[in-house]
Amino acid sequence: MSTLITNIGELVTNAGPGGGFAAMDDAALVIDDGRVAWTGPAASAPAADDRVDAAGRAVLPGFVDSHAHLVFAGERAAEFAARMAGVPYRAGGIASTVTATRAATDAQLEANLRRLAAEMLGQGTTTFECKSGYGLTVADEARSVALAARVTPEVTFLGAHVVPPEFGGATDRYVDLVRGPMLRACAPHARWVDVFCEDGAFGADEARAVLAAGIAAGLMPRIHANQLGPGPGVQVAAEVGAASADHCTFLSDADVDALASSGTVATLLPGVEFSTRQPYPDARRLLRAGVTVAIATDCNPGSCFTSSMPFCVALAVREMGMTTRQAVWSATAGGARALRRDDIGHLGAGARADLVMLAAPSHAYLAYRPGVPQVAAVWRAGRLVLGGRSAR
Numbered sequence: 001m002s003t004l005i006t007n008i009g010e011l012v013t014n015a016g017p018g019g020g021f022a023a024m025d026d027a028a029l030v031i032d033d034g035r036v037a038w039t040g041p042a043a044s045a046p047a048a049d050d051r052v053d054a055a056g057r058a059v060l061p062g063f064v065d066s067h068a069h070l071v072f073a074g075e076r077a078a079e080f081a082a083r084m085a086g087v088p089y090r091a092g093g094i095a096s097t098v099t100a101t102r103a104a105t106d107a108q109l110e111a112n113l114r115r116l117a118a119e120m121l122g123q124g125t126t127t128f129e130c131k132s133g134y135g136l137t138v139a140d141e142a143r144s145v146a147l148a149a150r151v152t153p154e155v156t157f158l159g160a161h162v163v164p165p166e167f168g169g170a171t172d173r174y175v176d177l178v179r180g181p182m183l184r185a186c187a188p189h190a191r192w193v194d195v196f197c198e199d200g201a202f203g204a205d206e207a208r209a210v211l212a213a214g215i216a217a218g219l220m221p222r223i224h225a226n227q228l229g230p231g232p233g234v235q236v237a238a239e240v241g242a243a244s245a246d247h248c249t250f251l252s253d254a255d256v257d258a259l260a261s262s263g264t265v266a267t268l269l270p271g272v273e274f275s276t277r278q279p280y281p282d283a284r285r286l287l288r289a290g291v292t293v294a295i296a297t298d299c300n301p302g303s304c305f306t307s308s309m310p311f312c313v314a315l316a317v318r319e320m321g322m323t324t325r326q327a328v329w330s331a332t333a334g335g336a337r338a339l340r341r342d343d344i345g346h347l348g349a350g351a352r353a354d355l356v357m358l359a360a361p362s363h364a365y366l367a368y369r370p371g372v373p374q375v376a377a378v379w380r381a382g383r384l385v386l387g388g389r390s391a392r
């Protein structure tokens with residue numbers, strides 16, 4: 001069963017040289033068997049079994065949100081309100097979500113997770129990564145990754161989020177638990193291993209130890225780095241060949257060089273700076289140096305409770321110096337690179353047919369009309385999963 005989507009005002013394919021941003025006007029696209037079979041001018045589109053008239057609207061690759069923490073219970077609106085009144089963000093707030101998460105049933109956690117996943121889909125996200133990290137016992141981390149695996153293949157074991165309070169600051173003892181029994185229980189459900197490398201969480205050697213154990217267990221490394229201040233996280237990421245160093249809010253020139261030469265993606269999370277009143281990282285500095293930049297939400301109840309990639313694209317453009325093309329590329333192809341995926345984030349022939357149709361004529365509207373719901377339809381693996389008749 002093939003579908004022709006025609007009369008597309010702007011089709012963003014990211015199928016330019018080297019997988020760079022590329023778009024065409026007055027375009028069409030054919031989906032066959034869940035994949036993109038053809039793209040080109042609407043005037044020369046081949047026939048298909050089914051036909052959708054985009055009526056001049058824009059079609060983009062589905063957003064790839066490569067950083068989210070969706071397995072949790074409770075909320076921290078009061079902490080956010082206090083921040084807006086001048087209290088700085090600290091990693092310590094994580095402990096209150098840990099308490100709520102441990103007290104929740106599997107069914108409650110799964111319902112919250114599915115609600116957030118549906119929220120993401122409604123905003124055009126067709127692939128998302130999901131971390132554990134609010135359980136911090138063997139059993140609670142194991143159920144977190146198992147629940148995450150029900151909604152996404154991109155599951156990350158983040159037992160090394162913070163040292164839980166019952167360890168009374170005995171970081172070494174907790175790291176031994178994380179890289180031993182906890183990792184053994186979680187690795188079968190996960191693809192990635194992550195560490196929060198920051199003052200108040202884990203230092204460079206602890207991060208190295210956890211990532212090395214994860215790699216030995218067959219997981220691929222990624223890292224929370226340089227979020228709250230300068231630190232060793234980015235250097236550790238480059239050293240271990242991490243797919244991505246996430247946050248990158250406080251970078252030295254040596255950090256930028258390390259990202260550029262290692263090929264580790266810098267995943268920027270502008271919703272966090274928005275929600276913590278921290279300075280935004282300078283995306284242009286990274287791009288100038290040749291670093292691959294991704295944009296993701298970091299959706300979590302503490303530092304940033306948005307599930308909206310369009311909101312993050314708007315912030316990246318307005319606050320981090322990106323062009324609309326760069327921001328859209330980073331939210332699609334960049335996210336795919338941060339997850340080491342070549343089947344998503346672009347609409348070249350053979351790509352998975354993950355598509356977003358906007359209720360707007362071009363990708364620029366994502367930043368031009370911030371905060372306005374503009375997702376008209378979503379296809380995942382060629383199947384229309386949102387938008388129904390309104391897209392026809």
Ligand code: NIG
Pocket residue numbers: 069091093094097196224227272298300301302303304
């Ligand atoms: O990515 N930085 C560490 N972890 C999350 C925040 C978690 C929380 O505050 O609950 C983050 O920002």
Ligand code: FE
Pocket residue numbers: 067069224298300
């Ligand atoms: Fe995070």
